[in-house]
Structures are given as C-alpha cells and as structure tokens.
Amino acid sequence: xxxTDRNSEGAELFESSRRTLQGLAYRILGSRSDxxxxxxxxxxxxxxxxxxxxxxxxxWLTTICTRRCLDLLRAAHRTRVNYVGTWLPEPLHTPVNDDxxxxxxxxxxxxxxxxxxxxxxxxxxxxxxxLYEVFDQSYAEVASALGLAETTCRKLVSRAKANIDxxxxxxxxxxxxxxxxxxxxxxxxxGNGAAALTALLADDIQLRADGGGKVTTxxxxxxxxxxxxxxxxxxxxxxxxxxxxxxxxxxGGRAFIxxxxxxxxxxxxxxxxxxxxxxxxxxxxxxxxxxxxQRASAF
Numbered sequence: 001x002x003x004t005d006r007n008s009e010g011a012e013l014f015e016s017s018r019r020t021l022q023g024l025a026y027r028i029l030g031s032r033s034d035x036x037x038x039x040x041x042x043x044x045x046x047x048x049x050x051x052x053x054x055x056x057x058x059x060w061l062t063t064i065c066t067r068r069c070l071d072l073l074r075a076a077h078r079t080r081v082n083y084v085g086t087w088l089p090e091p092l093h094t095p096v097n098d099d100x101x102x103x104x105x106x107x108x109x110x111x112x113x114x115x116x117x118x119x120x121x122x123x124x125x126x127x128x129x130x131l132y133e134v135f136d137q138s139y140a141e142v143a144s145a146l147g148l149a150e151t152t153c154r155k156l157v158s159r160a161k162a163n164i165d166x167x168x169x170x171x172x173x174x175x176x177x178x179x180x181x182x183x184x185x186x187x188x189x190x191g192n193g194a195a196a197l198t199a200l201l202a203d204d205i206q207l208r209a210d211g212g213g214k215v216t217t218x219x220x221x222x223x224x225x226x227x228x229x230x231x232x233x234x235x236x237x238x239x240x241x242x243x244x245x246x247x248x249x250x251x252g253g254r255a256f257i258x259x260x261x262x263x264x265x266x267x268x269x270x271x272x273x274x275x276x277x278x279x280x281x282x283x284x285x286x287x288x289x290x291x292x293x294q295r296a297s298a299f
Contacts, residue, residue, distance in 0.1 A: 013057050014046050020058075020135070021065045023110075027130050028069040028123075029076060030089035030115050032292055038068045062137075063145040066127050070146075073123045084213025086221065088282055089115040090289040091267040095249045107252035108172060109134050112282045113271035115251070120163045128153050129160035173272040178254035181270060181278055182247055185256070189237045190245075198229055202277040207231065212286030228281070240266070257293065264290040 025035035
C-alpha cells in the first residue's frame with residue numbers, strides 16, 4: 001500500500017508539470033511527436049528516481065526534460081540537413097482562448113514564425129533562451145537545467161536575443177483581423193475573388209510549403225505579391241478544389257485544416273506584422289507531420 005501511495009503521489013506531481021514540460025519540449029524541438037517522446041522519457045526517469053531526495057520536483061523535471069530535448073534536437077538538426085525542400089514545424093492544436101497559454105503569454109511563442117526564428121540558434125542557445133525569456137526561469141535555474149555556469153547562460157541568452165527579431169514575432173494580432181484574413185483567403189481559393197486577400201497581404205509576403213519530399217508542393221519560397229497571389233489563384237485553387245476546409249486554432253493563431261475524406265492533407269498558418277498585414281503563409285503537406293492531427297489534443 002505504501003508503494004502504491006508513493007506511485008500515486010509521484011504520478012500526480014508529474015501530471016501537474018506535464019503541460020509545461022510538453023510546451024517546453026515542443027518549443028525546443030519543433031515536433032510534437034519528438035516532444036511527446038521527451039516527456040515520456042522524463043516520466044520514466046521520474047518513476048525510477050529516489051523522489052524523497054528531490055527538493056524541487058518541478059525544477060528536477062524541467063532539467064531532465066531539457067537535457068533530453070537537447071539530445072533529440074542535436075539528432076534532429078543532423079536529419080534536417082538532408083530534409084527535402086522547406087522544413088516547417090509540426091502543426092499543433094492550440095486554442096487561442098486557452099486560459100493557461102493566455103495568462104503565460106505563450107501563444108506567440110508557438111507560432112510557426114517564432115519556431116523558425118529559433119532554428120537560427122544552437123541547441124543550447126535555444127534552450128537557454130526559452131527557459132529564461134519564455135518560461136521565466138532565473139539564470140540560476142537555467143544554469144542548473146543546462147549544467148552550465150550562470151555567466152555562460154547569460155551569454156547564450158544574449159546571443160539568442162541578437163539572432164531573434166522579437167518585435168516581428170512576439171506580438172498578438174487581434175482575432176478579428178486573423179478571421180478576416182481566413183475569410184479572404186478562403187474566398188480567393190474558392191473562386192470568389194482575390195481583391196480582399198491581396199489587400200491584407202504585405203508587399204513582401206512570403207509563402208513556404210513543407211512536403212518533406214513525400215507529396216507535391218512548391219519547393220522554393222515564393223516572395224512578393226506578384227509571385228504569391230498568382231500561385232494561390234492560378235495553381236493552388238485548382239489543386240485544392242475538392243478538399244474540405246475547416247478553420248482551426250494552430251500554433252497560437254487562426255488557421256485552416258484541409259481534408260480529403262478523413263485524411264488531413266494540409267494545414268495553413270499565417271504570420272502578421274504590427275499593422276495586421278500577413279507577412280507569411282506556411283503550408284504543411286508532409287503526411288508524417290499531419291497524421292498527428294487526427295488524434296492530437298492541445299498543449
């Protein structure tokens with residue numbers, strides 16, 4: 001009975017930290033499936049640990065999870081070198097009215113644009129930046145999690161900040177504006193005119209698509225209205241004519257999920273500037289990254 005009580009208490013302590021661990025792992029890795037693996041590995045170590053000797057369970061779990069994520073991220077970077085076409089993070093269900101995410105001001109740090117900014121960083125810079133800037137850890141806590149000196153962690157965060165345009169990706173675009181873009185995008189791609197969409201796009205709009213070499217999609221980044229709008233209207237509209245469209249909350253903002261029958265075949269997410277114009281269109285078509293949307297809940 002004592003052992004059962006201990007296991008039950010340990011499970012409750014872990015579950016109280018699961019959401020934070022999952023959020024941290026996804027932001028470090030850019031992959032929900034890898035994040036789930038990292039959290040599961042953390043849970044197994046937690047089960048095997050002598051928990052009576054752990055003074056701060058949440059900090060201990062964060063440390064174990066962060067270090068496991070760093071191992072997985074290094075392996076992922078080697079894989080991404082050989083990735084076919086544009087790499088984008090896995091789409092993630094994130095209800096934009098979620099109280100926890102809103103109160104922690106984390107929604108913007110789940111956006112595709114922000115995740116791509118993080119790709120500029122080394123694994124340790126990425127972890128240090130997220131722990132300090134996003135999850136509000138002190139430098140002492142960051143140093144403990146990474147097994148580094150505080151001065152080293154300060155340098156890692158400083159270098160990360162220098163490589164991230166926070167003003168571009170860490171702001172909130174009103175839901176009304178996001179929904180306006182969704183309506184205009186859907187209208188343009190279903191033959192109801194492109195004028196409204198064109199007006200909502202920044203002059204330097206970029207479109208990127210991730211097919212992973214497994215499905216046909218645009219291989220290079222399209223930039224500027226002169227290239228993006230004709231691609232959407234003259235080509236993509238024909239390819240997507242028979243798909244079922246549904247609005248969704250993905251990666252901290254309003255988005256589309258497209259289905260062919262029961263199968264998810266594409267997601268479309270957006271990035272905005274401070275004036276509410278769309279600066280980026282991100283399309284994920286890689287079936288390996290979409291299959292998880294069939295069963296995934298949000299975190």
